[in-house]
Amino acid sequence: DIVMTQSPDSLAVSLGEGATINCKSSQSVLYGSNNKNYLAWYQQKPGQPPKLLIYWASTRESGVPDRFSGSGSGTDFTLTISSLQAEDVAVYYCQQYYDTPLTFGQGTRVEIK
Amino acid sequence: QLQLVQSGAEVKKPGASVRVSCKTSGYTFTGHYIHWVRQAPGQGLEWMGGINPNSGDTKYAQKFQGRVTMTRDTIISTAYMDLSRLRSDDAAVYYCARDSTNTWYGGVDYWGQGTLVTVSS
Numbered sequence: 001d002i003v004m005t006q007s008p009d010s011l012a013v014s015l016g017e018g019a020t021i022n023c024k025s026s027q028s029v030l031y032g033s034n035n036k037n038y039l040a041w042y043q044q045k046p047g048q049p050p051k052l053l054i055y056w057a058s059t060r061e062s063g064v065p066d067r068f069s070g071s072g073s074g075t076d077f078t079l080t081i082s083s084l085q086a087e088d089v090a091v092y093y094c095q096q097y098y099d100t101p102l103t104f105g106q107g108t109r110v111e112i113k
Numbered sequence: 114q115l116q117l118v119q120s121g122a123e124v125k126k127p128g129a130s131v132r133v134s135c136k137t138s139g140y141t142f143t144g145h146y147i148h149w150v151r152q153a154p155g156q157g158l159e160w161m162g163g164i165n166p167n168s169g170d171t172k173y174a175q176k177f178q179g180r181v182t183m184t185r186d187t188i189i190s191t192a193y194m195d196l197s198r199l200r201s202d203d204a205a206v207y208y209c210a211r212d213s214t215n216t217w218y219g220g221v222d223y224w225g226q227g228t229l230v231t232v233s234s
Binding site: 038040049050051052055056061093095097098099100101102103104105106107 | 148150157158159160162163172174175208210213217218219220221222223224225226227
């Protein structure tokens, strides 16, 4: 199984400041034949299902604010929130869909400082 | 609009079975695989397996092999997840989720609202 490891487990950021979450996979999720990274980012607020933010590592889902961006390739990925808003308080998960079983990172909790 | 609407909360005794349904609308049911993911209280997300609604082919995580069965009814665009021999550590919110493609490898784009399963004697 591909193990996904996120860091940090939690972070507190002042409103308007940036936040960076890292995700590392135990093997590459870059598929050579199409040069796509099979990596998604989700946001989950309490009592709600996860919401897709980013897919193919860097493509923003329709309707997601442009303060959210994804980067990285191979085994190392980053989710960046450029200017934290109050509504961004949530747990964020990375997920690989390169192979089954689909696997998720343990989650990163983002709070307001 | 596209929706995945799951069945309501369940309370089961240890050793019992539970069925969770996932009724879809707003898209072609057979055109997208369905995944099942669970989340224990305060914990992360765990993929249980999924189904190709077109063929009925399934894939299950090793952990659930022999206890989980995923089926579908294409007439009513609904997927089902049955989990048997429930234990206390099966208590969780169970989600159905749509793959963006007709493969296992498109990534999940839409989720059901979740179904809370409580296991208690």
